[in-house]
Each structure stands twice: as structure tokens, then as C-alpha cells.
Amino acid sequence: MTRILLRDKLDNCVARWRKAGLTVIGPVKKETFSSYAAVENAAELDLSMIMPDRSIKGLFFPQTEPMLHYTIKKQALDIKDFTPPPEKRIIFGARPCDASGMAIDDPLFGWDYKDNFWFQRRNETVIVTIACTKADDFCMCTSLKLAPDSTKGSDVMLRPLQNNRGWLVEELTDRGRDAFNEIADLLQDGSEPEASIAVVPEKFDLDACVTWLQKTENFESTFWKEISMRCIGCASCTFLCPTCHCFDFQDEGDTYSGIRRKNWDSCSFALFTMHTSGHNPRATQSARWRQRIMHKFNYFPGKFNVNSCSGCGRCSRQCPVDMGITETLQAISTLQP
Amino acid sequence: MTIQETYKTRAKELLSSGRVKMVVGYKAGSTPDRRRPHFIRTPEEADRLILDSACIANLSGYLITEGLLSDEKSVGIFLKPDGVRSLNILAAESQLNIEQIVVLGFDVNNNEITALKGEKAEDFSTLIESLKEHVPQTPGNPLLERIEAMNAKERFAFWEAEFSRCIKCYACRQACPMCYCRRCIVDCNQPQWVNTSSHTLGNFEWNIVRAFHLSGRCVGCGNCDRACPVNIPLRLINAKMAHEVLGAFDHFAGMSQTQEPVLASFKKDDSETFIL
């Protein structure tokens, strides 16, 4: 039996979840900028966007996070670890690509050392995804063998009903079920016609690309230089990417005390691989762009058996010089394997 | 012939005559309203050249791509007046030999594109002179005026909200033709003058330092503003500082290839009303 959440009940849902101690987070559009942000009522949510400018990555892996506090004494160093404060959250209205991104990064944060910051937040957060009925030129989930209604990484999948009336509820995990049991009385049973899911044309042949990337001789191909010529080496693509996960540690403080922080870092930066000696193994922007593509579609799948890309297209959508993964993989598709 | 076609022919001539080894221009982007940089090395590649009112990015930063000009061959480049100004600054700051640059000048006003006469940076000096003469008394940006009308606390709160979004992707820096340092001060960690973390404090510091380093050097091309993925109105800060240095020192960035940097020079009678 299927259950339906009607849109006009959404505000009650938000209130109920908040009453139950959950922080409710969803897509919010401000004057010039959109992101997933905490809301107090349903009116603050903007569910009409294709996707917010920022992905949901930052909700699990913030751009900067204090790890430990240290005090320097004459004979000792006092260290106090930070842990993320417990916070139960529900993200309402995540996009399938964003939710997939979190699932893609799970093995990375847990394959050896288990990153408590990540997993505590993952465990305390319910991701309620809404399948896409709209897409733009940059969306490319289908090319990554995902779809506008992929359930990967989601705790609950909502399928939009026609006429914008509400959503068909598909509970996928216990976490999701628990959250929706909280509002069980606001749901109604039955079925209604679903809105049609967005059509996202395939932009490239992923398998052909991967084959090309895996060929060692292509590592030194002139292709890399050509494709990345206009890359200016900012980290806009990596920081907006739901799956890019590189970070750096930084101590900040004065003579007496300070904080060790974990900050986002990017393979786009020249400094990323700079050695103390001054030598840089990835000395050129083309080497850095190659690394990004190789990592996402060759090295990462080699280790975790999944591509480190969920096809959200933010890298291309926001690139200051109109580059992105799409263009690169499209170009690779046309090359001799 | 449209301006685009004229310039296409011109680019082809420059390339086929061997006058330049490359022309940096624009081509179609991933959506109809986007243009992307186009590096044209053969006359055939010039066929894809697009020149229209959507060509607003300042391409001059590409001229200092490492190694591009080291063979002493010339490069052609499509520049608006702001681009010519930044080219002048790059020359004044010894980042390139301006003799190697062939300018294909154009301007965009009210979605109309016009061709500009000249091919050397100095050919545009009268134009830049008149730009300086016509700088309005007030910047005429509603948001800027709103900020200026605020008291200090409100201004701080305004920028706090803006900078809290900053993710330190440094797209503003990378997109700026003036940010050519081999090592940015933010990447200097002994000592770490600018906190690299993207907390609001670190973002304040970064944006203040960026604006200071661009004071008297920013030509207002807007590359930073457009590059910012979180849409911080960066251009306002630079515009404000440009206005300050013009008022205080009569300095309009990028007037010529011999202009002295405003912060490496002084006049004995510079204003000092603020000094106790």
C-alpha cells in the first residue's frame, strides 16, 4: 500500500518534525544564492529549483570544522577533542544526485579510519529526496547510470504527483520510516497519478570514457592540455561537487592556544601537491584537471567500485570559464579508445 | 559585414600572415547565452569565433599563462576597454611585454557591440582618458549606495552575512587578471597572515586582503563577481576602492603601460586629514 504526502500538509510536517527535535533542512533560495538550509516552516522551502547552488555535502562535511582545541603550556600540551554536537536532522527535498553523492562518499570516509564527524552526521540525518521533474542542460545523472529518480543514498524517496499536489512516499530505510511514522497521521493512503519524471538525455558513453582513462598511455595524452587550456585553477567545481572530499588540516591560534581545523581542499589548487622543496608533481593546470577526472572515474572506482560523480552538473553549471566534467567526458567519448 | 565577421577576417589575417601565433577570443559555450574562451591557433579555428554582446569576460589574464609569451612571438586578444586597462597594468607591472600583444578591441554597451579602433594598447589611450574623465561622482550602484548609507555596525553585519557564504574556492582570485602572484599571500603559511579556513573570520580577512591588493589596480571588469559561485558582490568592494583612489590620488588604474602603481608611489601633499 502506498502513502501520499499532500503539499498542503507539508507545513504541519515541518512543525511536527521540529517538535520531535529534528532540525529541518531544505532547499532555500535567497536573493542571489540558494542552498540547503535550516527552515522553520514550509514556506521557507523552495522546492521548485532544479537544485540549489550548493550541494548537501557541506551538511555532513562542513567547509571548515574544528577538530581539536590545544593549549600550549610550558611543559605540556593540553588537547581537547571536538565532536560534532548531537543534532537530529531531516533534509527535506534533497535531489537524487545530492543524496547519491553522500552514498558515494560513505566508503571513502569509512574504509580504514572511520570518520566520526561524517558518520555521526550521516546516522543522525534523514535524507528525504524528491525525484526530479525538471532538469537543465547541465544535468547528467543518466550519463552516470543514475536517474532523476535514483533512490541511492536516500532514506525516503518522494515521487511528485501531478498538478503539484504532493508526493508519493517511498520509505527506503528504517531511519526514513521512523521519521515518517512521526507524521503518519498527516499522510493519506491511496494512489494518485504521478507527474512525469524529468528526461535527462545521456551526454556521453561512460564505459567508453572509463576504458580510455584506464589506458596508461592516455595519461600523457595531449588531450589533457587541450581540454584544460582555459581552466583558471579555482576550486569552484570541487567545492560545489557533492562527492569531492579532499581536505586539509590547519592549526589556527596564537602563542597560547589554538584550534586544529579540517578544511576543504581542492586538487585544482597548485598548492595542493606542492612539496616543501618547491617541487610540484602536478605542476600544470592540465595535470591537475587530469587528476580530477582520473580520480573520479578511474582511481576512485578502482578502490570503491563506484564513480565519484553523481551527475549533478554543478561543476559545469557554475564554472567561471564554462568548463566541467560533461565537456571533458563528451570529448573523451569521441576519442579513439 | 558584421563586427563578428570583420574580426573573424582580421583574426585569420593575423594568423595566416604569421603576425601572431594565437588569438584569444570567444566561442560558443555550453548554453546559448554562454561564451567561453577560445584559443585560436589556425585560421580554420577562427571560424568558430563569436563576438557579440555576451562576450563580457576579461580575457587578459590568459596572456600571462606561463610560457605563452616566452618565445617572444605575438598574441592577439579580444579586449574591451577594461581589458586594455588590465593589459596596461600587466605591462606596467612587468608581467608581459606589451609589444607582443595585438589588441582586437571592442566594447559592449546596452547589449550593443561596437568595434574599437587600434591594435596596440597605446592606441586606446584617448579612450581610456575619456573613461577617466567620465567616471561619475558617485558609483551609481544601488546596492553600493545602500551599503554606504549604513552605519558601521550594519555594514559589518551586511558583509558578515555575505562572507559567511564564502567557501574559499578562490575563483575570485583565479579569475582576476591582476592576481598573478606565483604565491598568493593566503598561501604563505610562515606566518599565516590570512586564515585559510572558510569561517567568517577567515573569509573577512581574505576578502579584505584581496580588496587591498587590488586597490588602484582593479579595472572593474567583473570577472571576480561573475566567477563567485556563492554570488558575493565582490565587485562592489573593488569599485568602492577604485573610487577612493581616484578621489584621493587621481589614480585611474590602467591608464598606460608606464603608470606607477598607486601604492608604490606617493606625493608629498597626499591627503592626511585622518591622521591625528
Add this chain to the structure above:
Amino acid sequence: MNELFEPEIVAFVCTYCTYAGADLAGTSRLKYAPNVRIIRLPCTGRISPMFILKALQKGADGVLVSGCHPGDCHFTHGNYHARRRWMVFRALLEFMGIPSERVKFSWISAAEGGKFADLMNSVTEDIRKLGPFDQYKELIRETETPATF
């Protein structure tokens, strides 16, 4: 009435004029408020805007920058360069909402012990009136707090 707010103020001064002026205030046994901590530099030309930002990060409620009068610079031009930088930096800080009342600039010669003492008092008093620089301190507190949403 709460306890009197004691502002923390950091001063960056050149060694040839203002530092010597401060010494003269001492040898003249003038008395002034103890809130200012002096960092000595060879010349105002060496005083970077970064110093001001770091003083604020360290929790200063106010910053003072001081050097030789125009024409008196031991290094002939250092203070002229400094004056331009300050002019620009001050405008920038003002635009960012860091009030110019908190970042002051002065010329104090080696002979102006009295001016130095008076300035220490007036700067301390002015910043005391403004109160702690709460907005900046809030930014510092934020860095010590783990992210919540």
C-alpha cells in the same frame, strides 16, 4: 554600573619617532592609561595592514598606528608610502564595517612625549566609550564552535 571596560589596544610604531616619543613621555614621567601594547618597527613603511588584522584577531578593541611627521622620516619616504596605504586601508575597513574609530593613525615625533601621553589617554577613552569590538569577537567565537545547522 558595571566594572569599567578596559579596552585592549595594540600600537604599531616606528622606532625613530613615535617609539622615541613614547620613551620621552617616560623620561618626562608623564602618566597615561596602561591599555596600549606597543610593537616597535623600524619605520611606518614597514607597518603592513596585515598587522592590524592580526591585532583584531588577537582580540584588540582598537589599533593605533603611528610614525614620524611628513618630512621627518629617518628613511626619507617610508611615512609617505605608509600614509597612502593607510588612506586606502582605512577606507576599505570603513566600507567593511570596521569603524575607523577603532583603527587610528597619528604622527608623533621624538619630541612629542606629551602628545604621545595625551594620545594614549584619548585613544583609550574613545575606545572605552565604543565598548568591546563585539562584532569581531563574535567572528572569533564562531571559529571555536563546531558547525550546526
Add this chain to the structure above:
Amino acid sequence: MAKIGVFICHCGENIGAKIDCNKLAATVGEHPGVAVSVEYKYFCSDPGQESVKKAIRDNNLTGVVVAACSPRMHEATFRKACAEAGLNPYMCEIANIREQCSWVHTDVDMATQKAADITRSMVEKVKRNNKLQPIEVPVTRRALVIGGGIAGIQAALDIANAGQEVVLVEREPSLGGHMAQLSETFPTLDCSQCIMTPRMVEAAQHPKIRLLTYAEIVHVDGYIGNFKVKVKMKARYVDMDSCTGCGDCITKCPQKKIESEFDCSIGMRTAIYTPFAQSVPNKPVIDKANCTYFKNGKCKICMRSCQINAINFDMQDEFIDLEVGAIVVATGFQVQNNAVYGEYGYGKYPDVITGLQFERLASASGPTSGKILRPSDGKEPETIVFIQCAGSRDPSKGVRYCSKICCMYTAKHAMLYAHKVHDGKSHVFYMDIRAAGKGYDEFTRRAIEEDEASYVRGRVSKVWQKMNKLMVRGVDTLLGKPVVIAADMVVLATAMVSQPDAKEFAKTIGIGYDEYGFFNEAHLKLRPVESSTAGIFLAGACQSPKDIPDSVAQASASASKVLALFSKQKLEREPVVASNNESTCAGCWGCVLACPYNAIEKKDILDRSGKVIKRVASVNPGLCQGCGTCVTFCRSNSLDLAGFTEKQIFAEVMGL
């Protein structure tokens, strides 16, 4: 690991009474990296210094902070003590807790807290101090003196008489400068040439002085102690070695109507000439622009008249490279072009002349053999009007400054005129009489009282010719009445201005100049004879208008500076100098422009094949004075200043 010793001085009661030194020592003793924190009554005393030394040795201290009086008092004392204990002296810093703490605060708790902050901040600095070594610069003990007027000659003689080598360069064919042109000199009225020519001869014959006349400085490289100078020897067309100076060629030269520069155009000279009879060297040059042979390709009369074949029309300019350790610039001045005062009729009426032209008229060796005669008709003038400040102190047409010598020479002119033309009447229009100098005011009084010069306080508005007279209309501001004087001659006290090529020359040798083209001294009050470039000194009117005594005094002062520099084989300098990280330098050259000392050069970084990879800034430690202006300018933080490094200052702030 840092092991810092902190030594807290009570300075008797001076610190001890207002700062709880015991508490301070305990607080600082808890600071990370502090190995020793002790207090004592007087650390500057012998036992105090000994205890510091002992602590350094016993604890292997890596740095020392003395919390005591101002570093301006005892920094040198304690640095020396550290050095004696085997610690690099630059690893010692002073925390100023007396002048800037105990003496100025009354509340013990607050003063103690402040002292702790000051001291800890210094501890943090000293942890990051570097073991600096004084900079040693080798010194080439040879001086270059540019300009062979009285200032240059004096400087050259003083240096040479002290036993050091001098190269004296003069661009005219003869030594002498303006002083050789003068008739008598104030305030003694002794004949200028009588006192000048012996010095010229002495300079020319001095075994330690190499004289290069008719020569110009083309290029200067290097820095204090080590300048490399290129000098152009202009072709004289007369062989200096063989010419005996007999003068036959001069008498035979058919070109006789060339206006003599030396005589300020009121006398004539030939195309092959010596500027004046007592020229040193007394060997002629050919004025190529006016020589018949050079103009028409025919003549060579001089060549035929020369018994010893000293004349060579094929002579070319030659270039000489010099290595010198110090440079004295004594390039002198010019008189302003009076054409700016159209209303005075200079250039229009031949009898309106400059003061310098009057000198030539009054000079016994001048074109009139010392008789005051009108250039127009050769008659003796019955009335002369002297106009002072004809250019000086006039921001609208002339120059803003006072030329300093005109009041005196005008008084002298009035006296000379009175002495030579007994019933002549002189009128002097003046703004103020500025006669500050030994015997100066007495001198001007004498002109007025004994030689009956009529001084009129006021300006002249117009000079015009009426019949045979020059009518001078002015105003007597003391009477408040306009005056008109019928004169036979008008003498303008023209402003002294810099040499027309002064700014260009300053750039060539790398010194600063002011808006008028006078060269800048390093400090107007405290370093008035040094330029802002180390090793280059100034003498005479190239710096500002000066009379002869002042020029000579400054020349001797410059010479003493040069001799002090030459007193050692090597120059030792405080190592507080900037340096550049060439790998991060972006080569924008802002620092080159900002440096007040021209101490930053552009340096090519080459690859192995010699190809330029990039160009960076390079600080010359010989020239750098350590202000740090460049460091602050540097956007990429590539420049840094030893002793006040970025790390040190950062740590000082963070340690507060």
C-alpha cells in the same frame, strides 16, 4: 627547542617600585620556551651583565630578553654581553618596561600585567630571531668627485691631502666653475681668481688627483664602496699630452665672434679656445659646432699653426671605466633664464644684464678689463639700478625659494661700482635684505652707509628705454610712493637654479632630487651632506643655493664623510636589511619603485642554457637601509626584513 633567558631589571626603584618584578619573573617563567626568568637590581651593572653571561653559558640559552629600560638605552650593552658569552648578539631583545611602563603608569597590577605582556611578546619575537652577522662590504679607496668648481676642488683636495686617491671630473674644458667667473668676493672683497686659481693648480698637480676635464658621467653602477662609473671623455681635438698651451692656435683661429660662455656672452672667443686665460688645464679645445673646418670641411689653420702637431681633427669621444668607493657630487648650479621677466627687458635692452654678467664686467680679467662699461655703447654708466629677487621668492614666474646669495652680491656690486665709478649712483630694489653670515650684515651696511647705495624697498614693475636711458618704474613701499629712475644700466639679481640636466643626472647616478632639481640630502637636518644613496655625498650648490663659504664647508664635510668611509678596508653595517624570496617573487617591481634608496635591482634568473626564466627583485644589502617599505608593499610576501621579519612581528602580536 628554544631556551630563552628573561632578565628582569628593577632599575633600582625605577622599575621595581611600579612593577611587581617577582610576580613578573614568575609569570614569564611559566611561558613556553623560557628556561630562565630572573630579576636583579641593575642588570646593566658589571655584576648584572656577568650574571646574564653566566646564565647564557650555564643554560645554553638560545635567546635573551632583557626587560629593562628602552632599547635605545642599553640594547647595545646587552647585545655585547651576549656576544661575549658566545651568543649571537642579534639573539638578544629588550622589553621596554621602564620608559613605556613603570615610569608612565601608577597602578601596580596593571603595570605588572602590561610588563608581562610586553616581555612575553618579546620572548615570542626572540624565539624567531635569526643569528645575523654584520654585513661586510669591501671598500675601493678611491673617490670620484663630479664637478670642478670650488666645492669639487675643495672636496678633491681634502680627500687627496688625506692620502686617498681622487678622480676629479669636470665637463667644461677647464676647472673653475662659477667662482672663476667672479670678480671680487663678499664680504672681504678679495679677488676671486686670486684665491681660486691656486686651488685649481693645486688640484691639477696633486699626485693623488686624476683630473678629467671635458668629461661627463655616462653611467653609474654598484653601491657604497664599490661603484663602477663610466666616463665619457669628449673629443677635444687637441692632444692633451703634447699641447704646451702656447696659444698660437687661438690667435690664428679665424672664428673670433663666438659668444664666450665664460664671459656670459658679453665677451667673444674663438672656435679653438680655452675658456679663460688661467684655465686649468691651460690647453684648448675645438668647439665643433663653431669650427670652420667642421662646418665647411676647410680651414685647419690652427693645425697648421701648431708647431708640435697637437691638433687632431679625427679624435673621437673616449670612454673610461672607473672603480670608486665613494662619490662626491658637486655639479653646481645655473642662473635662471631672465627672459621670464619680459617687463624687465632682459634680452631686449643690451644694458639690462644679469649679476653674473656684471661680475664679468667688474673682473680685471674680463672683457672690459674690469671697467664698468655699458654693453650697448661702451660708456660708463652714471646710474645703475639693481633689482634683487629677479626670479627668487616668486612662485608665479620664478622660483619659490630664496637664492641666498643675491642680497650679498648685489651689495658687493654696488660697492664695486662705487669704487670704480666714483660719482656713479646705484639704486637697489629689494624685498628684504638677507645678510645672515659672518661679516655679512656689516658688509651690506657698508654698501649703504659708506658707498651710498640707495636701497629702495619695493619691486620693479617695468623697465623701458627712453632715449639713451633705461627707465625703471618701481614702488618704494616704505614711502608708499611709485618711483621712476632713469638708469644707464639695470642689473638683475637672477635666481640660482639647478643645472638644466640635474634631474637626468640624478637618475643616472641614482640619487634623489627635489621639485627644483636640487639633489636631496639623506636628512635635511642630520645628514645634510649625504645623499639618500649610501656612498654618494653632496657638496655645494647642486643641493641648494649656497655661497662660497657654505659650499666649501659642505665640500670639506663631504670629504670627511668619504675619509671616514675609507678609514677601513671593509665597511660593516647593521644587518637589518631586506631580502627577497626569489622563488615566490612575482617580479612586479613595485618594490623597486617604493625603495627610497634604489637598493632593489631587477635580476634575471637563468636556466642552465642561459635563457631567462624569470625576472625577480634582488635587494642590494650594501644599499638597503632597512626601512622595510618594500616588505609591506610586496603582495606575495616575498620580501622580508631581517631583525623585523614577518614571522617575528606575527609572533609578537600573537604573543601579546
